[in-house]
Amino acid sequence: MKRARLNPEQVVQAACDMADAEGLEATTLSALARALGIQPPSLYRHIDSYGALIAAIAARGLEDLRERLSSAAAGRSGPTAVHAVADAYRAYAHEHPGRYAATTAFGTIRGHDAYGTAGQAILDVLSATLREWDLDDPARIDAIRGLRAALHGFVSLERSHGFAMDQSVDGSFTALVNALIAGLDAGGGPA
Amino acid sequence: MKRARLNPEQVVQAACDMADAEGLEATTLSALARALGIQPPSLYRHIDSYGALIAAIAARGLEDLRERLSSAAAGRSGPTAVHAVADAYRAYAHEHPGRYAATTAFGTIRGHDAYGTAGQAILDVLSATLREWDLDDPARIDAIRGLRAALHGFVSLERSHGFAMDQSVDGSFTALVNALIAGLDAGGGPA
DNA sequence: CGGGGAAAGCTAATGACATTAGCTTTTTGC
């Protein structure tokens, strides 16, 4: 019988993979221990708590996501950049549903701040994506919040079968991003 | 010692109140039984399961929400109607965070369809709100999906302290709704 | 080469949870 000899890195990696494959809710300490060939209490040699594990998955998700968004934004500007970033955001959420879900599992994460800076980095990328509109600060923050809310809301509803009609979801997403871009062009602040 | 003599209606009502006051995660069968002065297994005389209870909370939340949106939309049209409905949506989520959270707790709800029709009713209200734009059917569904995604995403991030900067969140919400309206006016479908 | 300490595993136990089975009490309808 082979001893595992694990380290925190491997544990988090396995948890990320399990979350993507089986769902975040199925990623329990028991299931993770089973998958790793050890007993549940042994996991505490590598992680502080269940909440800390979910926070670690979330942190990794945010880092990966930031990288994808950066790549999508590189060498693009204006509407093209916004579409590229939006598509990259949605693609990441689909490819790594567990990591993405952890990112938004605020309930279990509260207090574990491992992912605070990673979240800020995402906002920086979004901000850079909007550079061409040259927004001054109240409007800039409004735009970032709106973009993030729209992306998160769409992906969240989509991931949970929130869109019943069998019309193309891709098209609806493109239309939403176009609407936000139209809003940026219109530029009118709060009436 | 007073016997409770409960019925399903009262149990769901108490669960809704507890969810709003203590949070949906704190609304366990044990805590609910404690609050009602009975033992946990006795709850099964009134509900089928924990999942069914959450689904019942969600159904009530959707019904209440539909009513609020209907009221907000009545006698209004165009951008005014959209703003009124959006504000009503956000206000409901703030006033009844537990019910609203249940509405989007797709994981525990899956399979309990008590809330299916209520969800459809919400979409009907949103559709009516957009009447003035006279959208034909692919664009109409895109607009509804986009509006719902934006509202849900914003409220969801807001509820979980997703907006760090201390700039006014009200203003950001108004700006987002304005952007969506600008998108409706621009009307361009997917490029 | 050998020993000692740290790292990483283990078993056993606890307390919260949902859930089932089966019993008792209360209410209600005739």
Added chain:
DNA sequence: GCAAAAAGCTAATGTCATTAGCTTTCCCCG
């Protein structure tokens, strides 16, 4: 007033996360 249904109860099970305390394994240093 009585019988049956409705609504409560206790006891037990299985799944969680988590803690305490023990043992094994590895690695470094003398």
